[in-house]
Amino acid sequence: MRLARFSGFLFLALTAVALPAQQMEREQAADQQILHALNRLAFGPRPGDVQKVRAMGLDQWIEQQLHPERIDDSAFERKFPRYSTFGQPENALLRQYAEAQRDRRQIRADSGASLSREDSIALRQRAQQLRAVVTDLQSAKVARAVASERQLQEVMTDFWFNHFNVFIRKGGPQPFYMRSYEEGIRQRALGNFRDLLGFVAKSPAMLFYLDNARSMADSGRPTLVPMRAMGRRRTGLNENYGRELLELHTLGVDGGYTQQDVIEVARALTGWTIRPPQEGGGFVFRPIMHDAAPKIVLGRQLRGGRGIEDGEDVLDIAARHPSTARFIATKLARRFVSDTPSTALIDRAAAVFTRTDGDIREVVRAIIQSPEFFAASSYRSKVKSPFEVVVSAARALGAEPDATPRTAGAIALLGQPLYAHQAPNGYPETGDAWINTGSILNRINFGLAAAAGRLPGVSATSSSFAPEVAAAPRAQQVDAVVSALLGGSVSPDTRAILLSGDHPMISSGAVERAAAERAAPEDSEGDMMAPPQGRRRPGAAGRNAVMGRPGQIPRLEGFAQIVGLALGSPEFQRR
Amino acid sequence: MQRRVFVKSGALALVTMGLSPSFLRRTAFGAELTRAANGKTLICLFQRGAADALNLIVPHGEQAYYALRPSIAIPRPSARAAGAALDLDGFFGLHPALAPLKPLYDRKLLAPIHAVGSPSATRSHFDAQDYMETATPDRKGTPDGWLNRLLAVQGTCDECKTPPSAFRGVSMSAQTPRSMQGAAETVAMNSIEQFTIRAAGGQAERLEALYRTGSADLVHGAGREMFEAVEMLRAANPQRYQPRNGAEYPRTEFGRRLLQIAQLIKANVGMEIAFADIGGWDTHVNQGGSTGQLANRLDDFARSIAALVTDLGDRMDDVVILTMSEFGRMARENGNRGTDHGHAGAMFAIGTAVQGGKVHGRWPGLEREQLFEQRDLALTTDFRAVFAEVAGGHLGAGRLDTIFPGYGERRSDWIGLL
Numbered sequence: 001m002r003l004a005r006f007s008g009f010l011f012l013a014l015t016a017v018a019l020p021a022q023q024m025e026r027e028q029a030a031d032q033q034i035l036h037a038l039n040r041l042a043f044g045p046r047p048g049d050v051q052k053v054r055a056m057g058l059d060q061w062i063e064q065q066l067h068p069e070r071i072d073d074s075a076f077e078r079k080f081p082r083y084s085t086f087g088q089p090e091n092a093l094l095r096q097y098a099e100a101q102r103d104r105r106q107i108r109a110d111s112g113a114s115l116s117r118e119d120s121i122a123l124r125q126r127a128q129q130l131r132a133v134v135t136d137l138q139s140a141k142v143a144r145a146v147a148s149e150r151q152l153q154e155v156m157t158d159f160w161f162n163h164f165n166v167f168i169r170k171g172g173p174q175p176f177y178m179r180s181y182e183e184g185i186r187q188r189a190l191g192n193f194r195d196l197l198g199f200v201a202k203s204p205a206m207l208f209y210l211d212n213a214r215s216m217a218d219s220g221r222p223t224l225v226p227m228r229a230m231g232r233r234r235t236g237l238n239e240n241y242g243r244e245l246l247e248l249h250t251l252g253v254d255g256g257y258t259q260q261d262v263i264e265v266a267r268a269l270t271g272w273t274i275r276p277p278q279e280g281g282g283f284v285f286r287p288i289m290h291d292a293a294p295k296i297v298l299g300r301q302l303r304g305g306r307g308i309e310d311g312e313d314v315l316d317i318a319a320r321h322p323s324t325a326r327f328i329a330t331k332l333a334r335r336f337v338s339d340t341p342s343t344a345l346i347d348r349a350a351a352v353f354t355r356t357d358g359d360i361r362e363v364v365r366a367i368i369q370s371p372e373f374f375a376a377s378s379y380r381s382k383v384k385s386p387f388e389v390v391v392s393a394a395r396a397l398g399a400e401p402d403a404t405p406r407t408a409g410a411i412a413l414l415g416q417p418l419y420a421h422q423a424p425n426g427y428p429e430t431g432d433a434w435i436n437t438g439s440i441l442n443r444i445n446f447g448l449a450a451a452a453g454r455l456p457g458v459s460a461t462s463s464s465f466a467p468e469v470a471a472a473p474r475a476q477q478v479d480a481v482v483s484a485l486l487g488g489s490v491s492p493d494t495r496a497i498l499l500s501g502d503h504p505m506i507s508s509g510a511v512e513r514a515a516a517e518r519a520a521p522e523d524s525e526g527d528m529m530a531p532p533q534g535r536r537r538p539g540a541a542g543r544n545a546v547m548g549r550p551g552q553i554p555r556l557e558g559f560a561q562i563v564g565l566a567l568g569s570p571e572f573q574r575r
Numbered sequence: 576m577q578r579r580v581f582v583k584s585g586a587l588a589l590v591t592m593g594l595s596p597s598f599l600r601r602t603a604f605g606a607e608l609t610r611a612a613n614g615k616t617l618i619c620l621f622q623r624g625a626a627d628a629l630n631l632i633v634p635h636g637e638q639a640y641y642a643l644r645p646s647i648a649i650p651r652p653s654a655r656a657a658g659a660a661l662d663l664d665g666f667f668g669l670h671p672a673l674a675p676l677k678p679l680y681d682r683k684l685l686a687p688i689h690a691v692g693s694p695s696a697t698r699s700h701f702d703a704q705d706y707m708e709t710a711t712p713d714r715k716g717t718p719d720g721w722l723n724r725l726l727a728v729q730g731t732c733d734e735c736k737t738p739p740s741a742f743r744g745v746s747m748s749a750q751t752p753r754s755m756q757g758a759a760e761t762v763a764m765n766s767i768e769q770f771t772i773r774a775a776g777g778q779a780e781r782l783e784a785l786y787r788t789g790s791a792d793l794v795h796g797a798g799r800e801m802f803e804a805v806e807m808l809r810a811a812n813p814q815r816y817q818p819r820n821g822a823e824y825p826r827t828e829f830g831r832r833l834l835q836i837a838q839l840i841k842a843n844v845g846m847e848i849a850f851a852d853i854g855g856w857d858t859h860v861n862q863g864g865s866t867g868q869l870a871n872r873l874d875d876f877a878r879s880i881a882a883l884v885t886d887l888g889d890r891m892d893d894v895v896i897l898t899m900s901e902f903g904r905m906a907r908e909n910g911n912r913g914t915d916h917g918h919a920g921a922m923f924a925i926g927t928a929v930q931g932g933k934v935h936g937r938w939p940g941l942e943r944e945q946l947f948e949q950r951d952l953a954l955t956t957d958f959r960a961v962f963a964e965v966a967g968g969h970l971g972a973g974r975l976d977t978i979f980p981g982y983g984e985r986r987s988d989w990i991g992l993l
Contacts, residue, residue, distance in 0.1 A: 211859050211911070214860060214910075214911050216910065218910075236909055236910030237910070238909065238910070238911065238915065239698075239915060239916075240859060243698070247699055247701075253699065253701075259696075383793065413765075414749075415749035422623075423623075423700060425701045431793055431794075432756070432793060433750060434750070435794055435797045436750065436751040436761070436797055437741075437760075437761075437762045437763065437797055437800045438751075438762060438763040438764040438770070438801070439749070439750065439797070440801045441764075441770060441801050441805065442765075442769070444772060444782055445774075448772075448774045449773070491788065491789055493784075493789060494785060494788065494789065497781055497785055497788070553773050554774060555774075555775045556774065556775075556776065556778055561776075564778060565778070565781055565782060565785065568785070569782075569785045570786055570792075570794045570795050570798060573794045574794065
C-alpha cells in the first residue's frame with residue numbers, strides 16, 4: 001500500500017529529466033500548495049498564515065524563508081520566555097559545573113561515605129540546576145519552532161541537529177555544551193556544508209559526545225610534540241568520532257570506506273580536543289596528542305609531521321566526496337518530499353550539492369522547487385514526528401511560547417525527548433518508525449489533553465481561539481476547526497463524525513460507557529500528559545491548575561470536543 | 576466490574592450491527608482468553624550499546640584476560656577478595672554485579688553463552704543492532720524483524736481456532752523496535768497504565784470511528800489495531816497482579832518494564848513474544864571493574880531479571896528469557912580505561928526448558944592469534960543458531976527458513992541450549 005502511494009513519483013521522475021523545473025506544472029491546487037509549504041518548510045500554519053502567504057505570494061514567501069536573515073523576528077525575540085539558565089553565558093554555567101564537581105569531590109573526600117545534611121542539600125540543588133539547563137534548552141527549542149518567523153531556519157536546525165546528533169544525557173559537562181552547539185548549527189543551517197561540518201568537528205558537544213576529545217596517538221606512534229612532556233598516562237586512539245564522521249555525517253554507511261579509513265580518520269583528528277571546563281571549555285588543538293605519522297584517508301596521502309591540517313584535510317575530503325553529496329541530498333529529500341524520494345530527485349539535488357560545493361540553501365531550493373515537492377502524491381504523505389505533532393498543534397491553536405517545561409515534556413511522552421536520542425544516528429526520519437499502536441494512542445491522548453486546555457499557552461475554547469464561531473452552530477465550528485487544524489479539507493465521513501455522534505461507525509455503547517465513566521471516575525493512573533520533569537519538581541505547583549488533577553479525565557464538550565477529535569484524527573498525524 | 580459489562584455490551588452492540596472485525600470477538604470473549612497459542616512465551620531483552628561480554632562472563636582461567644585488561648579485569652574467584660568473579664565452572668565466572676543470577680545458574684535455569692554474535696564484521700552499533708534484530712547480518716534491506724516474522728509464521732497455523740491476540744507481540748518501549756517491525760500486528764507501549772484513551776463522554780468512540788473510516792494506510796491501520804488492543808487490555812486488567820514469591824523489582828525503568836511483562840503473562844492476554852531493551856552499555860571511557868559504570872548497569876540488569884524469574888514462579892516452565900547485545904567489545908582495554916567496539920559477545924538464556932548450569936559455546940581463547948582481527952573475541956556461535964533453536968525448540972515455530980532467510984534451520988549448528 002505504501003508503495004502505491006509513491007508510484008506516481010516514477011512517472012514524475014521520468015518527465016522531470018526532460019523539463020526544467022520552473023516549466024513543470026505543480027500538481028497541487030494553489031491553496032494546497034500554500035498549506036503544503038507551511039507544513040514542510042514550517043511547523044504547520046498558525047492562524048492567519050495561509051492568508052499571509054497568499055497575499056505575499058507563495059514563491060516570494062519561500063524565497064524569504066530561504067534567507068532567514070531577511071526576516072524580522074523581533075516580535076518573537078520579545079516574546080521569548082526568560083528561561084533561568086539562558087540568563088547566563090554557557091561557559092559561565094560550565095565553570096559553575098566544574099566548581100560543583102570539585103566541591104563534590106572535596107565534600108566526599110572530607111566526609112568519607114556519609115554526607116552532612118547541608119552538603120546533601122547543596123548537592124541536590126546543584127542537580128536541580130543541571131536539570132534546569134536541560135529543560136530550558138528543550139523548552140527554548142519548542143518555543144522557537146512554535147513562534148519564530150524564521151520557520152525554515154528552525155526546520156533546518158532541527159534537521160542538522162538530528163543529522164549531527166549528540167546526547168544531552170551522556171553525563172559530565174555535556175548539557176553545558178549544547179546551547180552554543182545548536183546556535184552554531186542554526187547560524188549555518190542554510191550555509192555551506194563544509195563550514196557546518198567543520199563547526200561540528202570543533203564543537204565541544206560533539207568532541208565530548210563521541211569521545212574525540214580523549215583520543216590521542218597510540219603508543220608507538222610519534223606525536224607532534226613529545227608525549228613525555230604531558231606528564232600523565234598516555235592513552236590511545238578512540239575511533240568513535242572517526243567512524244560516525246564517515247558513516248553518519250558525510251559518506252553514509254554504504255559510501256565506500258573501510259575500517260582502515262575509520263582508523264586513519266581517527267588518527268588525523270587526534271589532538272582535536274576541549275579546554276578544561278574550569279577554563280570555560282572551547283575547542284583546542286593539542287599537538288602533544290596528535291599522531292604525526294603519515295596517513296592515507298580514502299586513498300589520499302596525508303604526509304607526516306603535520307598538525308591540525310590533517311583534520312582539516314579529512315573534513316575537506318569527506319565533505320567533497322561524491323557519496324556525501326548523495327547522502328545529504330537523500331536525507332534532505334526525505335525530510336522535505338517523501339520517505340522514499342525518487343532517484344531522479346536525489347540525483348538532481350546531489351548534482352546541485354556538488355556544483356555549488358555544498359551550498360545547503362541551493363540544495364534545499366532545488367528540492368523545494370522540484371515537481372516532486374508539489375506533486376499531488378506528496379500532499380500529507382509525511383507522517384509527523386512527535387515534535388512536529390505537538391508544535392503544529394500549538395501553532396494551529398495560536399499558542400504563545402511556553403515558559404514551562406510542560407510542552408517539551410509532552411513531546412518526550414510521545415517518544416521524542418529532545419536532545420535525548422542516545423545514539424548518534426538521530427531520530428527516525430520515516431513514518432513507519434513513528435507509527436505503531438502505542439504511539440497512535442499517545443498522540444490521541446495528547447490531542448485530548450491539548451483540547452482540554454492542558455497545554456500551556458494554548459486555549460482550545462472558541463472564545464479565544466475562534467471567537468467568531470463562539471455562538472455559531474456546530475457546523476460552522478466544525479468548519480473553523482477543519483480549516484485551522486486539518487488544512488480545510490476532510491473526507492465526508494470525517495466531517496460527519498466531527499459534526500455529531502450520529503455516525504453509523506460510532507458504537508451505540510458510547511452513551512452507556514459515558515454514563516459508567518461519570519459514575520466511577522478513573523483514579524489509578526497519573527496525568528498522562530504531565531511531563532516527567534514536572535512530577536519531580538515540587539515547585540511546579542501551577543501544574544495542577546493547567547494540567548488538571550492527576551487521574552482526571554478530560555470531559556470535552558462543544559468546540560473543545562471538535563478540537564480534540566481533529567487533533568487525534570489520522571489526518572492531523574500527517575503533514 | 577460494572578465497566579467491564581459495558582465494554583462487553585458495547586462491543587456486542589457493534590457485532591449486532593454487522594460491524595464485527597475480529598477484535599470485537601476477541602474483546603467480547605476476553606474473559607475466556609487462555610495462555611498464548613501453545614502456551615509458550617519468549618522474552619527478548621536487548622542490551623543496546625554493545626555489552627562487554629568479557630566482563631559479564633569472565634574467563635578467569637585465561638591468563639591473557641588479565642594481561643589485556645590491567646585496570647578493568649574482574650579478579651579471579653576468591654572467598655576473601657571483594658569484587659571477585661563468581662565462579663561457574665572453574666574457568667568462567669559471573670561479574671560480581673550479576674550475583675542475583677548466580678542462584679539461577681545453580682538451579683540449572685540459566686545458560687550463559689559465550690563467543691556468540693554476528694558473523695558481520697561491522698563495528699557500527701546501528702548496523703549491528705539492525706543485523707541482529709532482522710537476523711540478517713550484512714543485509715540492510717530486510718524489511719522486517721525476526722520476531723515479527725516469527726509471529727507471522729506462527730499466525731498462519733491452521734489449528735489455531737481462536738483469533739490471535741492483539742498482544743501476541745508486545746514491546747515495552749515508546750517505539751516499535753526493529754525486531755518487532757513487520758507485517759504481523761504487534762503492540763508497543765511505555766506502560767500498561769498509559770494504554771487507554773483518556774477521554775470521557777463518547778469521545779473515544781468518535782475517535783475510533785475516525786480511524787475506521789477512510790483509507791487503510793499506515794496511520795489508519797495502526798489506529799485500528801490500537802483501539803482493538805485498548806479494549807482487550809481493559810478487559811484483561813493485568814495490573815491487578817502484584818509481584819509474587821517475594822520478588823523485588825528494582826525501581827528502575829528496566830525493572831518496571833519487566834514487572835509489566837510479568838503482569839501481561841499472568842493476565843493471559845495471549846502474549847507469545849515480549850521485548851524490552853536497556854541501554855548504557857557503550858563503555859568507551861571509565862568502564863570500571865567490579866564496581867563502577869558497567870557494574871551499575873549489570874546490577875539493574877541482573878536484579879530485574881532475577882525478580883522476573885522469581886515473580887513468574889512455575890510460569891517459567893513456559894517462558895524463555897533471552898538476552899542479547901549487538902556485539903562485544905575489544906579484548907584489550909583502551910586508553911581511557913574503557914573498551915572500544917569489538918566482535919563476538921555473550922547471551923543468557925533462562926527458563927525451565929533451558930539446559931542451564933553450564934556455559935555454552937566453544938571458547939576461542941584470548942591469545943593474540945586467537946582473536947578476531949587480532950583484537951576482539953572471535954565468534955564461534957552464530958546468534959541465529961541460538962535464535963533458531965529458541966524459535967523452533969521453545970516456541971515450536973516451523974518454517975525457520977522464512978524466519979531466518981539465507982540461514983534456515985541449520986539444526987546441526989544448534990548448541991544444545993534446550
